[in-house]
Amino acid sequence: MIEIKxxxxxMSRPIGVNSEDTKxxxxxxxxxxxxxxxxxxxxxxxxxxxxxMSKGTxxxxxxxxxxxxxxxxxxxxxxxxxxxxxxxKAEHSAEKKLYIWxxxxxxxxxxxxxxxxxxxxxxxxxxxYDAVIKLYEPEFQIVKDIxxxxxxxxxxxxxxxxDDIAVLLFNFMTSLDHLDLFDYGTPQKQKxxxxxxxxxxxxxxxx
Amino acid sequence: MIEIKxxxxxMSRPIGVNSEDTKxxxxxxxxxxxxxxxxxxxxxxxxxxxxxMSKGTxxxxxxxxxxxxxxxxxxxxxxxxxxxxxxxKAEHSAEKKLYIWxxxxxxxxxxxxxxxxxxxxxxxxxxxYDAVIKLYEPEFQIVKDIxxxxxxxxxxxxxxxxDDIAVLLFNFMTSLDHLDLFDYGTPQKQKxxxxxxxxxxxxxxxx
Amino acid sequence: MIEIKxxxxxMSRPIGVNSEDTKxxxxxxxxxxxxxxxxxxxxxxxxxxxxxMSKGTxxxxxxxxxxxxxxxxxxxxxxxxxxxxxxxKAEHSAEKKLYIWxxxxxxxxxxxxxxxxxxxxxxxxxxxYDAVIKLYEPEFQIVKDIxxxxxxxxxxxxxxxxDDIAVLLFNFMTSLDHLDLFDYGTPQKQKxxxxxxxxxxxxxxxx
Amino acid sequence: MIEIKxxxxxMSRPIGVNSEDTKxxxxxxxxxxxxxxxxxxxxxxxxxxxxxMSKGTxxxxxxxxxxxxxxxxxxxxxxxxxxxxxxxKAEHSAEKKLYIWxxxxxxxxxxxxxxxxxxxxxxxxxxxYDAVIKLYEPEFQIVKDIxxxxxxxxxxxxxxxxDDIAVLLFNFMTSLDHLDLFDYGTPQKQKxxxxxxxxxxxxxxxx
DNA sequence: AATGAATGAGCATTCATTCAT
DNA sequence: AATGAATGAATGCTCATTCAT
Numbered sequence: 038m039i040e041i042k043x044x045x046x047x048m049s050r051p052i053g054v055n056s057e058d059t060k061x062x063x064x065x066x067x068x069x070x071x072x073x074x075x076x077x078x079x080x081x082x083x084x085x086x087x088x089x090m091s092k093g094t095x096x097x098x099x100x101x102x103x104x105x106x107x108x109x110x111x112x113x114x115x116x117x118x119x120x121x122x123x124x125x126k127a128e129h130s131a132e133k134k135l136y137i138w139x140x141x142x143x144x145x146x147x148x149x150x151x152x153x154x155x156x157x158x159x160x161x162x163x164x165x166y167d168a169v170i171k172l173y174e175p176e177f178q179i180v181k182d183i184x185x186x187x188x189x190x191x192x193x194x195x196x197x198x199x200d201d202i203a204v205l206l207f208n209f210m211t212s213l214d215h216l217d218l219f220d221y222g223t224p225q226k227q228k229x230x231x232x233x234x235x236x237x238x239x240x241x242x243x244x
Numbered sequence: 245m246i247e248i249k250x251x252x253x254x255m256s257r258p259i260g261v262n263s264e265d266t267k268x269x270x271x272x273x274x275x276x277x278x279x280x281x282x283x284x285x286x287x288x289x290x291x292x293x294x295x296x297m298s299k300g301t302x303x304x305x306x307x308x309x310x311x312x313x314x315x316x317x318x319x320x321x322x323x324x325x326x327x328x329x330x331x332x333k334a335e336h337s338a339e340k341k342l343y344i345w346x347x348x349x350x351x352x353x354x355x356x357x358x359x360x361x362x363x364x365x366x367x368x369x370x371x372x373y374d375a376v377i378k379l380y381e382p383e384f385q386i387v388k389d390i391x392x393x394x395x396x397x398x399x400x401x402x403x404x405x406x407d408d409i410a411v412l413l414f415n416f417m418t419s420l421d422h423l424d425l426f427d428y429g430t431p432q433k434q435k436x437x438x439x440x441x442x443x444x445x446x447x448x449x450x451x
Numbered sequence: 452m453i454e455i456k457x458x459x460x461x462m463s464r465p466i467g468v469n470s471e472d473t474k475x476x477x478x479x480x481x482x483x484x485x486x487x488x489x490x491x492x493x494x495x496x497x498x499x500x501x502x503x504m505s506k507g508t509x510x511x512x513x514x515x516x517x518x519x520x521x522x523x524x525x526x527x528x529x530x531x532x533x534x535x536x537x538x539x540k541a542e543h544s545a546e547k548k549l550y551i552w553x554x555x556x557x558x559x560x561x562x563x564x565x566x567x568x569x570x571x572x573x574x575x576x577x578x579x580y581d582a583v584i585k586l587y588e589p590e591f592q593i594v595k596d597i598x599x600x601x602x603x604x605x606x607x608x609x610x611x612x613x614d615d616i617a618v619l620l621f622n623f624m625t626s627l628d629h630l631d632l633f634d635y636g637t638p639q640k641q642k643x644x645x646x647x648x649x650x651x652x653x654x655x656x657x658x
Numbered sequence: 659m660i661e662i663k664x665x666x667x668x669m670s671r672p673i674g675v676n677s678e679d680t681k682x683x684x685x686x687x688x689x690x691x692x693x694x695x696x697x698x699x700x701x702x703x704x705x706x707x708x709x710x711m712s713k714g715t716x717x718x719x720x721x722x723x724x725x726x727x728x729x730x731x732x733x734x735x736x737x738x739x740x741x742x743x744x745x746x747k748a749e750h751s752a753e754k755k756l757y758i759w760x761x762x763x764x765x766x767x768x769x770x771x772x773x774x775x776x777x778x779x780x781x782x783x784x785x786x787y788d789a790v791i792k793l794y795e796p797e798f799q800i801v802k803d804i805x806x807x808x809x810x811x812x813x814x815x816x817x818x819x820x821d822d823i824a825v826l827l828f829n830f831m832t833s834l835d836h837l838d839l840f841d842y843g844t845p846q847k848q849k850x851x852x853x854x855x856x857x858x859x860x861x862x863x864x865x
Numbered sequence: 866a867a868t869g870a871a872t873g874a875g876c877a878t879t880c881a882t883t884c885a886t
Numbered sequence: 887a888a889t890g891a892a893t894g895a896a897t898g899c900t901c902a903t904t905c906a907t
Contacts, residue, residue, distance in 0.1 A: 059887080078363075082880080090889090096882070158425055159282050208420060213415060219376065219380075220377075233412065237449075241446065288899080289898090298871065300872050304869085304872095489781050492782075496900080506902090506903085506904095507869065510902090569836050619855055713878080713893085713894070
């Protein structure tokens with residue numbers, strides 16, 4: 038049984054801290070804050086209050102708010118990739134990989150911060166292709182790989198426009214994080230809808 | 245040929261204004277601002293500068309930033325519904341209606357403001373189901389209607405879970421507004437991807 | 452039986468108004484507003500809302516907030532003097548006049564606005580003797596007159612320092628308007644305390 | 659000889675400040691500002707300008723204007739009580755204590771801020787008995803104590819209504835702060851009138 | 866006489882960030 | 887490494903006042 042690593046499992050300040058622990062502690066709390074209020078609406082004071090650390094300490098570890106935010110994003114993204122590698126390596130069916138991918142998107146609780154990325158790009162006027170793609174690319178690649186594997190193995194149609202469909206699937210899946218706003222609060226309901234998403238898409242992919 | 249009404253066609257301050265014109269002018273500019281920077285990151289000063297009106301005037305017409313934002317949202321939503329009614333009434337195939345719906349999502353240029361709603365709810369801590377659904381419901385209903393019609397006419401599978409799939413489709417479609425961040429800047433590319441989204445989904449719906 | 456005229460008996464906008472009625476209506480409402488929130492904290496918008504008249508109309512009748520305020524003050528002061536003249540002319544005992552004076556201070560419901568004068572002077576930096584005395588003088592004179600009459604008639608001590616004691620009595624009496632903040636809300640309690648004030652002072656005045 | 663402690667003896671920014679000094683410095687200046695213009699008409703910008711500190715610093719030490727104001731009030735009130743305790747403990751005659759009390763009201767130069775309390779209550783709609791009494795009670799108690807002592811020692815009449823008369827005396831005395839508006843600017847004149855106030859009241863109290 | 870749209874200075878408060886200790 | 891005091895620009899919003907109609 039593979040255990041999913043979750044960023045920020047530890048949420049109380051560790052005793053006998055060293056510098057790296059402190060930094061990680063801040064990142065964990067900050068990730069929660071950004072998830073809950075978005076990039077703009079989260080203030081450094083919010084993070085200070087939630088961590089019970091001084092502003093000076095936060096700025097000692099991170100140059101500014103933006104760097105802290107991107108560090109959080111990067112970490113969650115890495116976490117996701119790591120989990121994906123673990124969970125997908127034993128599986129060879131593209132179809133089953135899609136379900137694993139969907140399930141992972143649902144399971145990794147920190148992922149909502151990825152949903153604040155659009156607001157971040159927009160709020161900071163960084164809406165240029167390069168900056169954006171740099172952050173999205175790794176997860177993007179997962180979907181592309183699944184599609185290519187499916188085509189090569191004969192599971193999926195030969196004429197799929199891989200790049201475009203990867204964008205569509207990626208968008209589709211990440212948009213489901215918004216479901217917290219709708220009536221999908223419980224884990225069961227959420228799991229079901231993530232699964233249903235793949236059910237809905239698969240016929241369009243399969244031969 | 246049906247002409248699509250776009251909110252805010254007029255972008256320069258009209259001469260010989262009356263109160264209602266001024267209000268609409270502010271709404272048009274504000275909609276653009278909120279689209280470009282989101283709810284939190286758009287300041288009343290931004291709107292003041294873009295409109296070249298005084299702060300007093302903006303506050304004369306709108307009680308506060310939130311009311312102005314929701315007024316913009318409401319207007320764009322109404323606009324969308326109006327266009328949908330116009331464009332869909334002559335069509336009886338559920339499949340074709342899906343394409344019309346996708347195309348309309350692509351065409352109506354002000355729609356990106358709808359994509360800031362999640363950030364608005366999150367930033368203002370209004371993440372309760374009722375407040376959210378009130379604003380999303382009308383467009384939501386469009387998708388439900390298409391699905392029900394498709395089932396009744398025999399185009400779509402009988403056992404579709406209409407409510408859940410409506411949520412999925414709505415999320416899927418609105419998530420495509422994020423494409424401005426990726427390499428889909430040109431109208432042609434965008435039109436293609438909106439169409440492709442329906443191509444991808446349809447096999448999962450059809451008998 | 453003498454009927455006490457109260458400023459602002461009419462509190463609903465008169466039908467078939469003429470200009471003077473409108474002006475008086477504004478003054479009545481404004482007096483209430485200034486009483487309730489003081490000079491600084493009462494905004495022209497408050498008065499507009501309470502009167503349901505337009506800002507334009509208020510500024511048509513009064514040059515600015517200050518002029519409106521002083522008009523209210525003047526009217527209440529005149530009202531008080533008028534009532535005093537009516538109620539005191541039949542009385543010849545200085546002692547009894549003091550009680551009538553105290554009672555009148557209690558009865559005239561608009562008087563609290565006089566208690567905002569100090570804040571007005573202080574907020575507008577008009578703390579020069581002349582401006583102040585001009586507004587206080589008439590009521591001031593009432594007290595002086597009573598004292599002089601009492602001395603001349605032999606009721607009061609010969610060596611009273613009339614000017615200083617007049618100031619003290621005037622301050623004493625007007626300070627009682629602050630009693631609304633304490634536990635003296637009911638008319639009975641208030642009447643009692645105004646009377647008690649004179650009971651307390653009289654031995655110091657009488658031979 | 660007892661030296662009267664005055665809040666805010668230091669009025670220029672101390673060198674080598676620590677946090678507590680800065681806070682006290684702000685309080686001293688703010689007290690002066692509130693005295694001079696009242697609660698509503700004193701802006702945080704006024705206090706910033708007078709202190710030559712940044713707005714951020716003021717808000718670092720005090721949550722908001724109201725908290726700063728109440729802190730000033732509290733400090734002045736404590737100061738007064740402290741001085742009263744010092745100056746009155748050696749004295750056993752109720753009559754003499756009244757003169758000491760009056761003299762102290764005159765001497766403690768920061769007291770005018772207490773005169774802005776009515777405007778504060780009124781401007782902030784906090785005109786409920788409990789909020790008010792909480793701030794007035796301590797000084798109120800001084801007067802009650804003097805009266806009770808005077809009755810018990812046989813100096814004052816047995817049948818004095820202590821509570822009511824305490825209110826009257828307290829109001830009377832604090833109203834004298836308004837004398838700055840009249841022709842009582844010099845210390846000599848002020849001292850005289852505070853003394854005269856007690857001269858006037860005493861016959862009503864004594865057997 | 867009366868209106869209400871428009872103005873911009875001013876308001877209390879929050880912000881990300883700096884820096885001496 | 888960590889602190890918390892200090893900064894001043896920026897924020898959302900209110901204000902008294904003006905003026906064309």
